[in-house]
Amino acid sequence: MIPLSKPDITEREIERVTAVLRSDHLSCGPVIREFETKLATVAGTRYAVAVSSGTTALHLLMLALGIGPGDEVITTPYSFISSANCILYVGAKPVFCDIVPGGFNIDPQAIAAKITSKTKAILVVHVFGFPAAMDEILKIASEHGIPVIEDACEAIGARIDGKPVGGLGVAGTFAFYPNKQITTGEGGVITTNDPYIAELTRSLANQGRSHDRQWLLHERMGYNYRLNELSAALGCAQLERLEAILAARSRVAGWYQEALRDEPLLTLPNPLESPNTQTSWFVYVVRFHSHRLREMIAEELQNQGVECRPYFPAIHLQPFYRSFGYAEGDFPETEKAADTGLALPFFTRMTQSMINTVAAILKKFLHAKGPQQD
Known part of the structure; x- marks a missing residue:
């Protein structure tokens, strides 16, 4: 049997995970911070926020950008379903644009025609690790004052003109399911240069807590979207390679x-x-x-x-x-x-x-x- 996919795990990954098991921190510890720092470097961004999956990362970005009922988000119908579902999670409407003929990614020429007064974001997916036409998309978005979110969940390490994907729009996401290039078992990350997005998504992922306040003080409604230390350790070892x-x-x-x-x-x-x-x-x-x-x-x-x-x-x-x-x-x-x-x-x-x-x-x-x- 030749499998469709298979994670690449070495003794280094086992050592890092075992070290966490022998530590005092299985969640909310130092390895998460290490993993976030490494991911920010990969994406070329100031901030990275580790979360439980790529799907939760996208959901949190919808919330951080204030997208909600009555709003529209332009995206592609050729993707894993979570890139559209995350728009529905907040009560907004996915507005689909077709992909380029013969390719996999959203057609930039189709985006402009779909922009309305209700459009609150463009969610670009770098399908299968092929970078989308970000120069054209960012130009269209800039002309209309619309933020661009990058779903780079399948594209860690991809680049456009030497610049990493995941750091080209207002924010990006990566995911680490076992079939991905690198894995944390289950897990994802938000990457951004915007301190407001970073702080808000970090709070939302941790039950609405503020990172510098008391543990049982909740400033807003949040979610349990945290990544654990074991997964982060696995990810750190994978990122080394x-x-x-x-x-x-x-x-x-x-x-x-x-x-x-x-x-x-x-x-x-x-x-x-x-x-x-x-x-x-x-x-x-x-x-x-x-x-x-x-x-x-x-x-x-x-x-x-x-x-x-x-x-x-x-x-x-x-x-x-x-x-x-x-x-x-x-x-x-x-x-x-x-x-x-x-x-x-x-x-x-x-x-x-x-x-x-x-x-x-x-x-x-x-x-x-x-x-x-x-």
């Missing part, structure tokens, strides 16, 4: 690109979707010539012991979102990507032999069945 991990994942992606090139019924991911960018490879998603072919290939791979998954389904066509009146045809580029995309096995320590196995199965089936399903 971040550059090596990203380089290894880039090498795995390069092996895939070499093994699968020249397949006419297969579209490979383009790491240069936006100019002057450095990709942080999260998953490896290929697109097939048709939905039927994608489904047949996925079944064949699974039968051969190769785990794979359609990635991502369109958010606006999820059962819950259909209740808002969305239907097929609303966002054609998103739907095309959702209908034809397939995530292949991809993880840091994947070997070239594994990739050759996946590629051989793909090629054999494409050559035998692909043309019949065109």
Whole structure:
């Protein structure tokens, strides 16, 4: 069996977690502060606030920006569902913009047309670790006086013109689920240069407490969105190897690109979707010539012991979102990507032999069945 993803854990991670278990702090201790400092450096920001997940990070940013009922937030329908759900959490409305043709990220040209007097933010997602066209998006946002939030949960270490994603808008988020480039098991972080956003989200994540007040004094309604010391220790050890991990994942992606090139019924991911960018490879998603072919290939791979998954389904066509009146045809580029995309096995320590196995199965089936399903 070749798994879809697999965390990269070494003895260093085990040592750091064990040290916390032997300490006096399992929560709200010094390792959290260390983790936040390291994350702020990665994002190129003054502040980082560790929280329990990328989803909670996005929720807190909605609250910190004062977004609520009657407000609108422009975002993409091609993402993990939490990037849209966080807008609903505060009673606001997600306003979807389609993705660029042939790519994965939100189309900047579509954003301006969706801006209204109700628009309170633009939530950009750097899908699969490919940086979105932030220069264009930030220019549009600046012209209308609208803040930009970066969902960089899949893109730690990605850069645009040498600048890290997660530090380009008013605030950013990262996430560390086990399939991510680095993991804390469960966890996330908010990154920002704004001291107000940093202080408010830190308080909201800790039951509304102020960091310099009494433990049982709650200045506002908050949430239990804290990250624990064990997770932070795991994250600190992972961050020590971040550059090596990203380089290894880039090498795995390069092996895939070499093994699968020249397949006419297969579209490979383009790491240069936006100019002057450095990709942080999260998953490896290929697109097939048709939905039927994608489904047949996925079944064949699974039968051969190769785990794979359609990635991502369109958010606006999820059962819950259909209740808002969305239907097929609303966002054609998103739907095309959702209908034809397939995530292949991809993880840091994947070997070239594994990739050759996946590629051989793909090629054999494409050559035998692909043309019949065109």
